[in-house]
Amino acid sequence: MAAAMTKDARRADATEARLAALALPKGGFTAPARADALARLRATGLPVRRDEYWRWTDPARLNADRPDEGAAFRVDRPIFEGRDKVRLVFEDGVFDAAASDDPALAGVEIARLSEADRADIHWAKAHYGALEAAGQSPVLRPFAALNTAAATEGLLIRVTGKAPRPLHISYRQSEKTSDVILHHVVRVEEGAALTLLETGTPGARANVVTEVDVAKDGQFHHIRPQGRAIDRVMVTHLFARVAEGATFKSFTLTTNGRFTRNEAVIHIAGDGATAHIAGAALGDGEDGPFHHDDTVFVTHDAVGCESRQVFKKVLKHGATGVFQGKILVRPGAQKTDGYQISQSLLLDDDSQFLAKPELEIYADDVKCSHGSTTGAIDETALFYLRSRGVAEEDAKALLILSFLADAIAEIEDAEIAADVVERLEDWLQRRRK
Amino acid sequence: MLEIKNLHVELEEGGKPILKGVNLTIEAGKVHAIMGPNGSGKSTLSYVLSGRDGYVVTDGSATLDGEELLEMEPEERAAAGLFLAFQYPVEIPGVGNMTFLRTAVNAQRKARGEAELSAGEFLKIVREKAKTLKIDAEMLKRPVNVGFSGGEKKRNEILQMAMLEPRMCILDETDSGLDVDAMKLVADGVNALRDPGRAFLVITHYQRLLDHIRPDVVHIMADGRIVKTGGPELALEVERNGYADILAEIA
Ligand SMILES: Nc1ncnc2c1ncn2[C@@H]1O[C@H](COP(=O)(O)OP(=O)(O)OP(=O)(O)O)[C@@H](O)[C@H]1O
Ligand SMILES: [Mg+2]
Numbered sequence: 301m302a303a304a305m306t307k308d309a310r311r312a313d314a315t316e317a318r319l320a321a322l323a324l325p326k327g328g329f330t331a332p333a334r335a336d337a338l339a340r341l342r343a344t345g346l347p348v349r350r351d352e353y354w355r356w357t358d359p360a361r362l363n364a365d366r367p368d369e370g371a372a373f374r375v376d377r378p379i380f381e382g383r384d385k386v387r388l389v390f391e392d393g394v395f396d397a398a399a400s401d402d403p404a405l406a407g408v409e410i411a412r413l414s415e416a417d418r419a420d421i422h423w424a425k426a427h428y429g430a431l432e433a434a435g436q437s438p439v440l441r442p443f444a445a446l447n448t449a450a451a452t453e454g455l456l457i458r459v460t461g462k463a464p465r466p467l468h469i470s471y472r473q474s475e476k477t478s479d480v481i482l483h484h485v486v487r488v489e490e491g492a493a494l495t496l497l498e499t500g501t502p503g504a505r506a507n508v509v510t511e512v513d514v515a516k517d518g519q520f521h522h523i524r525p526q527g528r529a530i531d532r533v534m535v536t537h538l539f540a541r542v543a544e545g546a547t548f549k550s551f552t553l554t555t556n557g558r559f560t561r562n563e564a565v566i567h568i569a570g571d572g573a574t575a576h577i578a579g580a581a582l583g584d585g586e587d588g589p590f591h592h593d594d595t596v597f598v599t600h601d602a603v604g605c606e607s608r609q610v611f612k613k614v615l616k617h618g619a620t621g622v623f624q625g626k627i628l629v630r631p632g633a634q635k636t637d638g639y640q641i642s643q644s645l646l647l648d649d650d651s652q653f654l655a656k657p658e659l660e661i662y663a664d665d666v667k668c669s670h671g672s673t674t675g676a677i678d679e680t681a682l683f684y685l686r687s688r689g690v691a692e693e694d695a696k697a698l699l700i701l702s703f704l705a706d707a708i709a710e711i712e713d714a715e716i717a718a719d720v721v722e723r724l725e726d727w728l729q730r731r732r733k
Numbered sequence: 734m735l736e737i738k739n740l741h742v743e744l745e746e747g748g749k750p751i752l753k754g755v756n757l758t759i760e761a762g763k764v765h766a767i768m769g770p771n772g773s774g775k776s777t778l779s780y781v782l783s784g785r786d787g788y789v790v791t792d793g794s795a796t797l798d799g800e801e802l803l804e805m806e807p808e809e810r811a812a813a814g815l816f817l818a819f820q821y822p823v824e825i826p827g828v829g830n831m832t833f834l835r836t837a838v839n840a841q842r843k844a845r846g847e848a849e850l851s852a853g854e855f856l857k858i859v860r861e862k863a864k865t866l867k868i869d870a871e872m873l874k875r876p877v878n879v880g881f882s883g884g885e886k887k888r889n890e891i892l893q894m895a896m897l898e899p900r901m902c903i904l905d906e907t908d909s910g911l912d913v914d915a916m917k918l919v920a921d922g923v924n925a926l927r928d929p930g931r932a933f934l935v936i937t938h939y940q941r942l943l944d945h946i947r948p949d950v951v952h953i954m955a956d957g958r959i960v961k962t963g964g965p966e967l968a969l970e971v972e973r974n975g976y977a978d979i980l981a982e983i984a
Contacts, residue, residue: 679786684823685833687783688893689811689841698828698836705827705876 311345314363318346321365322450322481329422330413333429337448340433346442353439356622356654357593361533361559362443367479367505374529376500377726380468380719385497387468392503393453393480396472407464408494413454413483424456424485431511431539435565439597444537444563447509451483454509459492459518466716471500473529478503484510488518488546495713496520501527501534508536514546516570522550523716525723526557530588533559538577544570544602551711553720554581554592555727561593568598568605568633578610578710582700582724584731585617585650593622594642600633600666609640612707614700615651626658627670633663640670645703647677647696697728734932735759735782735901740793742781742957751777753957754793759901759950762929766943767936768971769954775936776820778954779905783817784810797901811837812844816899818890820906820936825877830889833877834859838896862895866922883910891922902926903934908942920945940972953979 319341327334346363347354361368386406389399395412403410409423416422429448435441455469469484480503488494492515502508514520526534534557542548554560566575575598583590598607613621623642644653655672677699685695701724708724711717735758742752751774759765767775781788782795784807795802802810825833839849850858863873866888878886887907894902904923908916923933923946935946943951943965951967952959955976960983961967971979 681823681825683785683807684819684825685837686807687785687811687817687819688833688837688897689808689844690837691808691840691844692806694836694840695808698833699825702825702827702876708827 308345311348314348315341315345317365318363318446324450325417325452328417328419329425330417330428333433334449336433337429337445340436341442341445341449344440344442344445346446347440353595353624356624357561357591359443361505362507362535362561367477367533368531369477375472376527376529379499379525379723380497380716383466383715383719385466385468387470388455389470389472390453390482390502391472392475392478393482393506395453405465406467407461408467409458409460410467411456413456414452416456422456423458423487427485427487427511427513428456428483429511431513431541431565431567432509432537434567435537435539441537441563441565443507443535444509444539447481447483447507447537451481451509454483454485457484457486457494459486459488459494462493463495466495466497468497468499471498471502471506471527473501473503473527473532476504478505480506482506482508484508486510486512486520488512488514488520490515491517493519494521496522497716498522498524499527501529501532504531505533506535508534510536510538512538512540512548514540514542514548516543517545518543519547520549521712523711523720524551525553525720526560528556530556531558535561536563538562538564540564540566540575542566542568542570542573542575545572546570547574549574549576549710549712550578551707551720552579553723554579555723556583556587556590557592558589559591561595563595564597566596566598566607568600568602568607571603571605573602573605574607575605576608576610576710578608578707580612580704580707580724581621582614582727583616583619583621585619590615590619591622592620594625595622596625598627598638600627600629600636600638602633604635605633606637607639608710609642610707610710611642612704613644613653614647614703615644615653616647618650620651621653623653623655623657623672625656625670626660627668629661629663629666629668631662634665636663636666636668638666638668641706642672643703644674645677645700646674693732697725700728701725734761735795735797735934737782737795738793740778740781740795741791742777742788743791745787745789751788751957752781755957755959757952757959759932759934761900761932763949764927764933764935764946765950765952766948766968767934767952767954767959768938768968770976773954774957775954776905779817779903779936782810782903783807783815808840808844811897811899812841814900816894816897816902818887818894818902818904818907820909822878822886822890824879826879828877830873830875830877831859834893834896837893841897859896863892865925866892866895866918868892884912884915887911887919888915891919895922895926898926900931901934902931903936905936906938907935908937908939916942917945940968943968955980
């Protein structure tokens with residue numbers, strides 16, 4: 301008993317130490333949500349490794365009061381350059397107006413959190429922190445609560461029609477020790493549609509929360525090639541609520557990164573809704589440590605909905621991949637079609653993939669499946685390609701792309717998918733030198 | 734062109750001997766056929782020639798135009814002009830047939846110091862060749878061999894051969910699983926490639942393919958050796974009487 305109290309006290313101390321290192325914004329309209337999040341965080345504390353949800357990913361780097369000194373960063377090569385889109389740039393978490401396009405061109409309502417939060421009234425008042433708070437049950441997500449309490453910047457995006465072009469949030473890092481907390485709120489109104497591109501490294505250490513509320517028949521497509529900085533440390537939370545007949549699709553590409561934890565919490569709330577979440581992660585420990593964690597929780601809470609989770613990891617030289625994915629089918633969520641696959645391709649014996657796929661079903665008329673595999677390059681296929689004259693390394697690259705294909709297929713726009721494949725090829729190409 | 738001398742091969746795992754002294758010489762412009770009972774080592778020969786892992790050459794040599802094949806990587810053998818149409822073509826999900834073909838063609842051109850084909854040039858050639866093999870645009874777009882029927886896979890092998898224009902073509906049971914019309918297509922594909930500078934080694938169980946692709950020489954393989962060599966009539970003999978007589982004769 302005494303030991304437990306000591307541990308709890310230690311957790312509380314660590315949480316206070318983390319909070320003390322932050323300048324908590326005094327919000328305008330977000331003030332109640334921030335106060336609520338802070339209270340929740342104080343009640344539960346930051347996670348520690350012995351917490352079940354963190355047993356494969358040590359949260360120490362996220363808990364530390366500041367990011368590591370001397371983290372190397374790299375200027376990401378641009379992606380989606382040729383696409384018609386509206387780009388908004390954040391450098392080390394600060395909006396860079398000069399480098400950004402005119403937000404008005406996006407055809408959606410956009411406000412910056414830091415500006416909007418001077419007012420007491422805003423459409424986002426009912427949304428900021430709402431999905432995050434709801435997403436704290438049944439599993440705690442303390443870094444998301446921390447984010448709601450402490451976020452200094454972000455975008456508040458309201459989509460009322462079909463956005464004419466994608467909105468592109470482009471992150472850049474220029475400081476070695478930037479510690480960035482961003483919070484975006486997206487509201488896709490009834491029948492509206494938005495494609496959101498999110499690229500780059502927000503900072504040496506980043507905590508990004510994105511709350512996406514898709515109303516009836518709305519559509520939200522999200523494509524997120526994460527920054528390639530070797531030393532970056534990042535935790536992201538994607539909270540989504542998908543209403544009747546609406547579609548939510550998110551794809552994340554991760555190449556490099558010392559520490560990445562991408563959580564997705566999706567609540568399928570209306571009948572006939574669709575939610576897909578996919579990820580492709582590639583890590584080569586020779587470039588620097590690589591630890592990548594996808595933690596996904598999909599809740600079916602309506603009739604006749606479809607969800608897909610497709611996660612692929614390519615790991616080499618001591619890289620670690622983690623997948624924790626759950627499909628929860630609530631009572632009454634009949635005719636649910638739930639699918640989950642997590643796979644790793646280990647390019648050597650040093651790397652590891654840890655997976656915990658879960659299904660929890662409280663309805664009887666559902667179709668749910670999940671699978672998880674770990675494997676090496678298929679020698680027969682490799683020989684087949686080489687026998688056609690393709691050099692071994694090129695053949696391996698093709699087979700890696702082949703392995704990732706199902707995840708990439710989750711990107712609906714062919715041109716955007718082609719850009720993502722190009723980035724992958726580029727990463728594979730550089731591995732060969 | 735292809736000269737195999739006293740080739741001995743055993744399995745890497747377990748060391749079981751499979752090829753026990755194969756001797757075979759194929760001249761440019763010729764078509765040789767190999768027939769033989771199941772398990773006699775025909776596919777093993779084709780794999781060893783094309784460089785598949787899992788086999789150990791314990792003795793002998795195999796040269797293509799005087800160059801030792803057995804020391805080359807599989808891709809080097811391909812660039813040197815060797816091609817194997819697989820008995821069981823491999824499915825590669827997520828890699829388009831077209832991408833695969835183009836990668837292969839350009840890899841070989843590059844290895845030989847030739848300029849790569851532009852996308853336009855490549856497309857023109859591939860469409861033309863695919864058409865003669867009745868491979869439609871949709872099949873070209875699909876991932877390599879995924880969801881192809883047995884016969885479609887074999888036709889796809891011949892398409893690859895036609896695109897790569899190898900000098901030494903080995904066909905391992907390309908006729909099995911083909912209907913009569915597809916067999917004709919495949920044979921026409923092979924015949925179209927017949928050329929004084931090119932040779933074929935056709936592994937088959939049936940005379941039928943050899944009606945369309947007239948071989949110059951027929952070999953019988955049994956228990957890891959070529960046990961009999963003759964003209965096209967040898968294939969007819971096998972068709973009529975099976976292998977019993979031939980094997981008894983040499984025993
Ligand atoms: N990788 C392997 N592992 C175990 N046995 C093998 C392997 N490869 C070949 N063999 C054995 O070697 C022998 C020759 O096989 P091979 O496939 O070359 O025969 P084949 O003449 O092509 O037969 P078929 O006419 O049935 O195609 C067989 O007994 C087979 O079981
Ligand atoms: Mg065989």
